[in-house]
Amino acid sequence: xxxxxxxxxxxxxxxxxxxxxxxxxxxxxMGGSFLVTPALLVxxxxxxxxxxxxxxxxxxxxxxxxxxxxxMGQVDYKLGILMIAGTTAGIEVGKExxxxxxxxGMAGSIxxxxxxxxxxxxxxxxxYEALRGDDDDGGIDHDAADGAVDADDIPDIAKKIQSYxxxxxxxxxxxVSVSLWLILAVAFVTGLLSGFLGVGGGxxxxxxxxxxxxxxxxxxxxxxxFEIVFSGGLGSFLYALDGGVDLSIVLPLLAGSAFGxxxxxxxxSIVDEGEIKVYFGLMLLGGALAxxxxxxxxxxxxxVLNTVSLxxxxxxxxxxxxxxxxxxxxxxxEDGQSSSPA
Amino acid sequence: MVDLAxxxxxxxxxxxxxxxxxxxxxxAALLYVxxxxxxxxxGDRVVKQLKGE
Numbered sequence: 001x002x003x004x005x006x007x008x009x010x011x012x013x014x015x016x017x018x019x020x021x022x023x024x025x026x027x028x029x030m031g032g033s034f035l036v037t038p039a040l041l042v043x044x045x046x047x048x049x050x051x052x053x054x055x056x057x058x059x060x061x062x063x064x065x066x067x068x069x070x071x072m073g074q075v076d077y078k079l080g081i082l083m084i085a086g087t088t089a090g091i092e093v094g095k096e097x098x099x100x101x102x103x104x105g106m107a108g109s110i111x112x113x114x115x116x117x118x119x120x121x122x123x124x125x126x127x128y129e130a131l132r133g134d135d136d137d138g139g140i141d142h143d144a145a146d147g148a149v150d151a152d153d154i155p156d157i158a159k160k161i162q163s164y165x166x167x168x169x170x171x172x173x174x175x176v177s178v179s180l181w182l183i184l185a186v187a188f189v190t191g192l193l194s195g196f197l198g199v200g201g202g203x204x205x206x207x208x209x210x211x212x213x214x215x216x217x218x219x220x221x222x223x224x225x226f227e228i229v230f231s232g233g234l235g236s237f238l239y240a241l242d243g244g245v246d247l248s249i250v251l252p253l254l255a256g257s258a259f260g261x262x263x264x265x266x267x268x269s270i271v272d273e274g275e276i277k278v279y280f281g282l283m284l285l286g287g288a289l290a291x292x293x294x295x296x297x298x299x300x301x302x303x304v305l306n307t308v309s310l311x312x313x314x315x316x317x318x319x320x321x322x323x324x325x326x327x328x329x330x331x332x333x334e335d336g337q338s339s340s341p342a
Numbered sequence: 343m344v345d346l347a348x349x350x351x352x353x354x355x356x357x358x359x360x361x362x363x364x365x366x367x368x369x370a371a372l373l374y375v376x377x378x379x380x381x382x383x384x385g386d387r388v389v390k391q392l393k394g395e
Binding site for chain 2: 056063067236245250254255266335337
């Protein structure tokens with residue numbers, strides 16, 4: 001039996017994988033395609049299809065997530081439009097780099113190495129912060145107020161950057177004022193990574209909006225998602241022109257992630273994110289390790305390492321999304337027991 | 343001289359690409375509405391079940 005040209009087993013695998021990623025996306029506001037693209041690469045899809053389909057998947061998921069954040073008033077449209085301008089140029093440059101590297105036959109290796117460095121670096125940072133027990137590290141505080149930002153909550157790097165008065169200065173929500181050129185520079189770099197790696201860029205851009213520009217975390221998340229709608233849409237369109245988007249991959253992934261995103265979003269009001277931040281860091285490290293293992297397998301011709309790599313990716317996503325669901329159910333049961341009469 | 347055949351081919355490619363992305367957007371909208379309706383219909387019941395009420 002085939003669905004969309006996929007075997008039933010593959011279709012179920014994609015829906016299930018989308019479900020796991022959707023939970024992560026809904027809960028953390030990031031964590032979409034950095035798992036999808038490596039998984040597709042591990043499964044043997046050409047680099048262009050893995051990157052293009054990853055972008056198309058992120059586009060669809062971000063549309064759903066942005067609609068939910070818009071309802072909560074967490075989108076700064078002015079900042080979002082400026083980010084789109086810088087990101088558009090960055091994506092085009094990133095895509096050209098991938099196409100050039102493909103002609104040299106080096107695209108897969110270089111993208112993989114970049115993934116390992118980025119995921120490993122961010123994963124190590126998040127895990128370190130979580131184990132240190134510092135809750136004020138820029139993670140998503142779902143309860144943070146959507147008003148003017150407290151000066152104490154602005155990271156030191158952002159304060160330093162905001163002190164550079166390079167006109168024109170742009171006023172943003174939360175009472176933040178930043179140079180237009182800085183916003184465009186951050187947008188360009190994240191767009192370049194988005195086009196190059198085939199990721200929405202959320203796991204890079206959201207911390208950048210908070211740490212470098214200094215906007216409150218809830219607005220950083222909502223604006224980031226709004227921007228991903230356009231960057232993901234444009235990126236996937238450019239890849240679709242070159243035959244890089246495979247609907248048989250995107251549609252089942254999206255069917256799963258749309259449901260998972262609702263579960264993850266609902267969990268944000270139940271679970272304290274600090275409890276499972278360490279799992280998120282470990283998931284990023286697992287993703288980095290998976291790509292590294294695959295590359296070693298390719299270099300030395302050890303096929304079994306490809307399977308090990310895929311298991312690591314799926315296992316990492318399963319671990320964290322499972323932790324979110326388990327913590328939610330546990331919290332609900334405790335709530336039910338405490339509210340029931342003795 | 344303008345290569346009309348190449349231009350037409352590029353235009354057709356753009357339309358195909360736009361239709362692909364449109365299909366993703368349509369599915370996202372349908373899923374948002376569909377799962378939203380399911381959540382409204384069964385969300386409270388599921389939460390009560392999990393709470394053991």
